[in-house]
Amino acid sequence: MAAKPRSASKAPAAKTSIEPAPSSLLYTGTDWDFEKLGRIFDAVREIGEGEMGLDTYRTQIEVITSEQMLDAYSSVGMPLFYKHWSFGKDFARNQMLYQKGWQGLAYEIVINSDPCVCYIMEENSATMQAIVLSHAAMGHNHFFKNNYVFKQWTDASGITDYLSFAKTYIAKCEERYGIEAVERIVDAAHALQSHGIHRYPGKRSMDLRSEERREQERRAHGEALFNDLWRTVPAGKGKKSSKKTEVDRRRQLLGLPEENILYFLEKTAPRLAGWQREILRIVRLIAQYFYPQRQTKMMNEGCACFVHHRTMTRLHEKGQIGDGAFLEFLHSHTSVVMQPDFDDRRYSGINPYALGFGMMQDIERIALQPTDEDRLWFPDMAGNGDAYGTLRDIWANYRDESCISQFLSPNLIRKMGLFQLVDDHEDDEMEVAAIHDERGYREVRRALARQYDMGRRDPDIQIIDVDLVGDRRLELRHHVLDGVTLEEKDADRVLQHLADLWGYQVRMIESDEETVYGEHKAEPMKAFV
Amino acid sequence: MHIIDRRRDSGGKSLANRQRFIRRARALVRRAVREASAKRSIKDIDKGGDVTVPGEGVHEPVLRRGAQGGKREYVLPGNKKYSGGDRIARPDATHGGGGPSADGEGEDEFRFALSQDEFLDLFLEDLELPDLAKRQVMGVEETQPVRAGYKSSGPPAALSVARTMRNSLSRRIALGRPKPEEFAQAEAAIAAAEAAGDDALLAAARAVLDKLNRKMRLVPYIDPLDVRYRRFEQVPRPVARAVMFCLMDVSGSMDEHMKDLAKRFYSLLYLFLRRRYKRVDVVFIRHTHEAREVDEDTFFNSRESGGTVVSTALEEMARIVQDRYPANQWNIYAAQSSDGDNLPMDNANTVALLRQVILPMCQYYAYLEVGHGSDEPGGGGGDATSLWRAYKLVVGEDIPMVMRKVSHRRDIYPVFRELFEKRSGALAEAD
Numbered sequence: 001m002a003a004k005p006r007s008a009s010k011a012p013a014a015k016t017s018i019e020p021a022p023s024s025l026l027y028t029g030t031d032w033d034f035e036k037l038g039r040i041f042d043a044v045r046e047i048g049e050g051e052m053g054l055d056t057y058r059t060q061i062e063v064i065t066s067e068q069m070l071d072a073y074s075s076v077g078m079p080l081f082y083k084h085w086s087f088g089k090d091f092a093r094n095q096m097l098y099q100k101g102w103q104g105l106a107y108e109i110v111i112n113s114d115p116c117v118c119y120i121m122e123e124n125s126a127t128m129q130a131i132v133l134s135h136a137a138m139g140h141n142h143f144f145k146n147n148y149v150f151k152q153w154t155d156a157s158g159i160t161d162y163l164s165f166a167k168t169y170i171a172k173c174e175e176r177y178g179i180e181a182v183e184r185i186v187d188a189a190h191a192l193q194s195h196g197i198h199r200y201p202g203k204r205s206m207d208l209r210s211e212e213r214r215e216q217e218r219r220a221h222g223e224a225l226f227n228d229l230w231r232t233v234p235a236g237k238g239k240k241s242s243k244k245t246e247v248d249r250r251r252q253l254l255g256l257p258e259e260n261i262l263y264f265l266e267k268t269a270p271r272l273a274g275w276q277r278e279i280l281r282i283v284r285l286i287a288q289y290f291y292p293q294r295q296t297k298m299m300n301e302g303c304a305c306f307v308h309h310r311t312m313t314r315l316h317e318k319g320q321i322g323d324g325a326f327l328e329f330l331h332s333h334t335s336v337v338m339q340p341d342f343d344d345r346r347y348s349g350i351n352p353y354a355l356g357f358g359m360m361q362d363i364e365r366i367a368l369q370p371t372d373e374d375r376l377w378f379p380d381m382a383g384n385g386d387a388y389g390t391l392r393d394i395w396a397n398y399r400d401e402s403c404i405s406q407f408l409s410p411n412l413i414r415k416m417g418l419f420q421l422v423d424d425h426e427d428d429e430m431e432v433a434a435i436h437d438e439r440g441y442r443e444v445r446r447a448l449a450r451q452y453d454m455g456r457r458d459p460d461i462q463i464i465d466v467d468l469v470g471d472r473r474l475e476l477r478h479h480v481l482d483g484v485t486l487e488e489k490d491a492d493r494v495l496q497h498l499a500d501l502w503g504y505q506v507r508m509i510e511s512d513e514e515t516v517y518g519e520h521k522a523e524p525m526k527a528f529v
Numbered sequence: 530m531h532i533i534d535r536r537r538d539s540g541g542k543s544l545a546n547r548q549r550f551i552r553r554a555r556a557l558v559r560r561a562v563r564e565a566s567a568k569r570s571i572k573d574i575d576k577g578g579d580v581t582v583p584g585e586g587v588h589e590p591v592l593r594r595g596a597q598g599g600k601r602e603y604v605l606p607g608n609k610k611y612s613g614g615d616r617i618a619r620p621d622a623t624h625g626g627g628g629p630s631a632d633g634e635g636e637d638e639f640r641f642a643l644s645q646d647e648f649l650d651l652f653l654e655d656l657e658l659p660d661l662a663k664r665q666v667m668g669v670e671e672t673q674p675v676r677a678g679y680k681s682s683g684p685p686a687a688l689s690v691a692r693t694m695r696n697s698l699s700r701r702i703a704l705g706r707p708k709p710e711e712f713a714q715a716e717a718a719i720a721a722a723e724a725a726g727d728d729a730l731l732a733a734a735r736a737v738l739d740k741l742n743r744k745m746r747l748v749p750y751i752d753p754l755d756v757r758y759r760r761f762e763q764v765p766r767p768v769a770r771a772v773m774f775c776l777m778d779v780s781g782s783m784d785e786h787m788k789d790l791a792k793r794f795y796s797l798l799y800l801f802l803r804r805r806y807k808r809v810d811v812v813f814i815r816h817t818h819e820a821r822e823v824d825e826d827t828f829f830n831s832r833e834s835g836g837t838v839v840s841t842a843l844e845e846m847a848r849i850v851q852d853r854y855p856a857n858q859w860n861i862y863a864a865q866s867s868d869g870d871n872l873p874m875d876n877a878n879t880v881a882l883l884r885q886v887i888l889p890m891c892q893y894y895a896y897l898e899v900g901h902g903s904d905e906p907g908g909g910g911g912d913a914t915s916l917w918r919a920y921k922l923v924v925g926e927d928i929p930m931v932m933r934k935v936s937h938r939r940d941i942y943p944v945f946r947e948l949f950e951k952r953s954g955a956l957a958e959a960d
Contacts, residue, residue: 034532041530062533071542086589088550091543092641096579099642115531122536137530183549191590341607350606417608423619424600432615435608448604459594484599486592493590 024319030125037061040130041137043320047311048138052388054307056141057156058115061133063122069105070094072119076290077109079117080163082170082282084186110136112144112293114156127325131332134311139304146396147299149292152201159289166282173275185276185528188497189262189283195461196262196284197291199454247465257462257477260284261498264463270472271503276528280501295454298400302356305337306364306391309357339416350451355416359403362412363391373410405449410441420447425483459486461508474498476508485510485517495522503527550587551647557582562643562651578648581640674761683758696755706748707741715741770808771860771892773799774846777828778867780817780837787899791866792829793941794897798864806860812849816842818872822849837870839916840879847886856890863887866897869914876919883923883930893929896920900936 026043027036041061048054064072074091075081097103107124111117118136120129144150155162174182189196251257258264262284266277293300312333316326339354340346363381366374367390370382381390394403419435420443434440434447450456465475478486491508499506499522510517551558561580611617643651679692715738722731775795777783802809813828814820817835820842846863854861871879888894898917913921920932935941 034534037532038530045530058530060531060533062535064535064538065540067540068535068538068542071540074543074546083545083549085546085549085553088543088546088548088553089587089639091547092550093639096640096642119535179549183553187589192592194591194593339606341609342605343607347607350604416606418604418606419608419611421603421605421617422600423603425598426600428619429616430619432611432613432617433602435611435613437613440613444604447602450602451604459592461592480599482600484594484601487595490590491592494592497590 025322026130026315026320027126027325028322030127032124032126032129036126037129037133040126041133043315044130044134044138044311047314048134048142048307051314052307052310053392054138054142055145056116056138057113057145059137059141060115060117061137062117062119064119065122066098066105069109069119069121070098072109073105077111078163079111079160080167082167082186083174084190085183086190108132108136110140111159112140112150112154112156112289113159114145116141116144116156125328127321127328128332130315130321130325131308131312131329135304135308138311139307140300142307143296143300143303143395146392147292147296147399148397149295149399153292154289162285166286169282170279173279177275182279184526185279185501186283188501188528189280191494191497192261192265192501193283193287194458196260196280196287198260198263198288250467251465254466254468256466257464259460259462261461261463261476262287265498265501268466269502270468272501272528291454292399295399295401298352298356298359298452299395299398299403300356301353302358302360303391303395305333305353305357306360309333309361341417358412358416359407360391362409363387363394363407365411366409371411377409378407400452401449401454404452405445408445408448410436413441413444418444418448420444456481472502472504474502474504474506476506478508478510480510480512480515480517483512483515483517486520488518488520491520492522495520496525498522499524500527551643554582554587555651557586558643559651562648579640579642580648581638584639587639672763675764676759677762678760679757680760681757683760687758687761689757689759692757693751693755696757697751700752700755701748701750704748705744706750707744711741712738770810770858771802771806771862772810772812772850772854773802774849774861774863775811775813775828776842776846776863776865776867777813777815778817778837778839778842778870779815779831779833780870781832781834782837782868782870783899787866787868788829790899790935790937790941791897794866794935795864797941798862798895802862810854810859812846814842814845814849816845820845836872837867838875839865839867839871840875840882843879843882843887847882850890860892861890862893862895863891864895864897866899867916868900869898869916871914871916871919873915876915879916880919880923883920888923888928888930891929894931896930896932898932898934900934 026039032040041059049056070091072079073094074087076087081087094103098105105121107121107128109119111119116137118133118141120132120136124132144156150156170182170186254268255264262280265272266280266284269277272280312321312326312329315321316323321329337351337354337357339351339358340348364387366378366382367384367387370378375382384390394407398406413436417436420433420440421430422433423430434443436444460479460481462477462479463474464477466472495506495508503524505524506522508520510519558580561582565578565580679689715734718734719731719738722734773795777788777791779788799809799811811825813823813825815823815828815833816837816839817833818838818841819835822845842865850856850859850861883894896916898914917932917934920930924930924932
């Protein structure tokens with residue numbers, strides 16, 4: 001709601017400033033063709049790159065029909081994907097929702113690849129295409145290319161090749177081993193894909209050359225520090241205490257504890273065939289590819305919304321789009337960044353578009369027209385005069401959680417009326433822990449940041465032990481946070497998949513430091529062989 | 530920047546996945562279809578539609594945190610009246626408005642639309658007529674020549690004289706082949722010139738004749754260009770064709786309710802045959818003490834009085850088969866419905882006819898005994914009627930005949946299913 005009056009107030013200001021010459025309009029009416037599309041893109045890029053300093057991958061725009069959009073929906077938006085019934089399930093649902101008119105389609109889909117592929121729908125009006133191009137081809141594209149999580153985890157230039165490899169590989173497996181067999185392993189892998197992610201870059205195992213180099217460095221260091229006196233220092237009890245138990249050695253050998261379950265299975269499961277390991281790997285790598293998007297959903301959308309809002313406003317100011325087109329833009333923009341209140345029937349969580357756009361606008365305001373409060377809260381950013389530079393820096397170096405905990409301002413908290421609610425199961429009532437007031441700002445901000453923390457959202461489950469020479473039982477532990485245990489039915493089913501993959505018994509204990517909440521066990525019913 | 534127009538690319542990328550999904554959830558979807566079809570009228574049975582399957586069956590489990598218990602905190606937008614430290618009653622689960630749900634997980638049922646074909650396929654999937662393969666397997670798609678225009682080469686036997694002559698005529702007119710009258714004229718002119726002895730005139734007249742002769746040679750009466758042959762295409766002949774005989778007793782003892790039951794049974798049978806065969810003929814035979822072939826409307830709607838002699842209907846059917854539906858070219862199905870009355874002395878005759886004539890040529894013979902709505906469903910109790918007792922003697926293993934009693938609309942479908950359940954399944958149950 002907040003964005004609406006702001007945007008509207010901008011419109012008349014722009015109108016009075018320049019009287020657009022009709023010839024400078026990029027298009028009139030709602031129809032578009034490829035030439036207009038090209039002109040629009042050039043104008044959008046001029047503003048994005050020229051004025052805002054965005055840095056993007058090359059763009060590839062693909063025009064598709066609504067049917068193709070439906071298709072794209074059901075394969076997680078990717079242009080090619082292996083076949084699996086679960087995508088068919090999504091497709092069936094979306095198709096019905098769409099055909100009954102209960103759900104519209106997205107105007108675009110953008111893929112984190114190099115070149116950056118933007119799918120745009122043919123039904124969009126010319127204004128819509130302008131919004132879509134600035135939103136996806138500039139906003140998302142810039143974010144994909146520059147944000148550190150994406151840089152760290154995804155290889156934009158390789159993803160389409162990898163997907164195509166995955167598709168053919170799985171199709172070949174189906175030919176060879178039967179659809180059923182492949183489907184079973186993909187099912188199992190999908191069940192575990194939320195726990196098939198490396199959250200930290202981790203240690204690369206060293207190749208021979210670097211190991212040799214390290215050895216040389218060590219020796220050189222030892223020689224440099226050599227002092228014969230050290231020999232005379234008595235060797236103490238230290239050695240004894242550092243002696244590892246059998247269990248510790250075993251764990252270290254297997255790299256335990258390990259939270260990437262799919263990775264562990266791929267490398268260690270005793271009974272899987274080579275192709276099955278490869279399929280686990282495919283599912284795991286694709287999940288990993290999507291992990292940055294989950295971590296940065298709010299920022300990514302915020303960045304894109306900010307860019308399209310600014311671009312469209314500037315296009316209007318420069319007289320490149322008409323008043324009608326600008327109003328059409330405002331209409332669709334405000335409905336995208338609308339945040340229903342918590343007691344509204346339409347409320348379904350915090351709208352990432354609304355929060356993201358609100359934050360980006362707020363950051364711009366702090367950089368350009370700070371209040372005293374802002375100077376107090378953001379001393380190094382307030383009034384620095386370089387809004388775009390500040391934003392670019394934030395887009396590059398933060399993810400949702402850190403961005404909120406750093407840059408959510410009291411101003412925005414007040415504007416959105418954010419408050420924190422604590423629901424302790426042991427109480428019979430919920431408590432309003434903090435609201436948008438002087439005492440509450442920090443707490444609300446911290447709590448909201450926690451909501452976006454992937455480490456807290458996904459249950460923390462680790463493989464802690466397995467006795468490969470004994471009964472081979474796989475031991476897992478769910479580190480329970482705030483007493484919230486796993487959804488039981490689902491957990492049992494996933495564990496069943498896990499047991500089938502592992503081939504032996506599997507046990508998971510749910511506990512925190514003090515309490516053990518429960519235990520799940522599964523025996524392989526139909527182990528993979 | 531590139532702009533690529535993908536609109537022409539073939540769509541339907543998700544079709545394979547959708548089919549996989551339906552195959553995966555086959556048992557569930559089939560049950561859903563069965564339930565949906567129970568609510569529909571028979572006429573609408575072959576329309577597509579929404580089905581709902583329990584979400585449980587197509588659920589994809591993931592490790593996620595439960596929705597109950599523990600200590601949770603939420604940050605919500607749009608505070609209007611709360612201040613720090615306020616205590617709010619927990620919203621009840623049914624309301625759910627204030628309490629944020631965990632990402633809207635927890636789908637209880639999964640709803641989607643089936644196309645007409647998918648719906649019917651599932652509807653009929655596990656119904657398979659026994660011995661269906663018999664003649665179908667043998668009949669490797671026969672083809673049959675069908676006239677399909679003309680071609681310019683072919684065997685002399687296929688020469689199309691009419692078309693050839695038409696082409697020839699138009700060519701002759703177009704190129705101006707001289708007519709016999711023109712020759713006559715020219716020769717008359719020569720004769721006249723000779724008579725007159727005018728040399729110049731004679732030369733001119735001769736020149737005209739030469740020209741005509743030359744033209745005659747150049748423009749033949751029939752040119753190879755004109756010749757046309759009849760063209761034939763080999764069109765696969767639907768060997769898979771079936772005829773369905775509906776036999777019904779329409780004597781006074783059959784009331785409207787019974788006829789309605791019978792009609793439903795026939796419609797379902799027809800629907801089923803339509804799916805299996807490219808062409809299905811339906812023959813309606815009604816009988817009292819004599820049998821007659823009638824059209825559908827008369828069959829169901831007009832009433833006659835008289836006694837009941839079943840064998841007449843069988844005789845009529847045998848006659849029609851002999852006349853129009855040779856058993857080696859048609860799959861013959863018969864469904865008889867009756868309230869079970871028959872002239873007692875006709876029973877022997879009926880059974881004999883059935884055994885020796887009708888059953889050997891039928892793929893399947895179904896006898897449906899309809900009862901009053903007030904009867905026990907399924908009609909297990911009650912006295913066996915005379916026809917039932919007589920038919921009981923015929924039924925046996927390897928005999929393509931099934932008999933059932935039906936007394937309520939809702940019994941039709943289960944009976945139908947039983948009748949046409951896959952043979953293999955039936956045998957397995959019998960063992």
